[in-house]
């Protein structure tokens with residue numbers, strides 16, 4: 154019997170936003186044909202369609218639905234805004250349940266000018282308010298810490314240490330964490346915090362791409378694995394040492410790649426995955 158390959162595509166997942174020009178049917182067909190094992194669905198791709206049927210279509214294509222992106226954005230200066238965010242997160246949980254996704258990824262949010270400590274408190278309170286709904290639906294909530302360059306308006310949770318603190322404080326089997334190399338690669342405490350996350354059973358998702366040099370757009374210039382300065386393979390080894398056995402999710406926002414041929418891009422993704430992650 155021959156030895157199993159060190160790496161194959163069975164644990165490769167691609168986010169729908171990575172090949173944004175494709176409708177979800179085409180993404181499903183192409184991912185499946187390429188041998189990709191999983192798909193993470195962004196909520197915008199579900200607008201105006203039956204979520205239940207979409208989930209069935211993805212499974213019939215041979216893809217595992219890995220997660221739903223995204224909920225979050227809990228902080229708001231007004232109480233009504235915070236309540237609206239909680240309501241929207243409950244809808245995201247319902248959508249994940251209909252789709253058959255085990256968790257919703259949370260981009261936690263921040264309010265420009267509001268102290269980050271206050272935003273973090275509002276995030277914690279917001280997640281706490283959604284937990285009973287998540288539990289009832291059987292859908293987990295995955296806190297995704299974002300790079301500090303987004304601390305102004307996208308997330309007041311900027312390190313894995315902060316996400317670990319919050320998940321420990323919330324202390325619910327329905328709350329975990331999504332580790333994204335793009336946001337966390339620079340952190341000197343990353344390895345230790347990944348092990349802490351794993352020990353707590355909080356490691357729910359692993360997102361990969363690369364940090365291009367130079368990065369020309371703070372949001373939409375992510376690179377393919379191997380194109381930049383992130384040692385994806387090393388971080389993946391830490392995540393696996395921490396007990397993670399889930400998918401490696403390629404999440405690339407890129408004006409450059411979105412403007413090109415998506416079929417060629419998908420070929421580059423599978424190649425970069427095999428060679429650099």
Ligand code: ZN
Nearest residue numbers: 297333360404
């Ligand atoms: Zn991510």
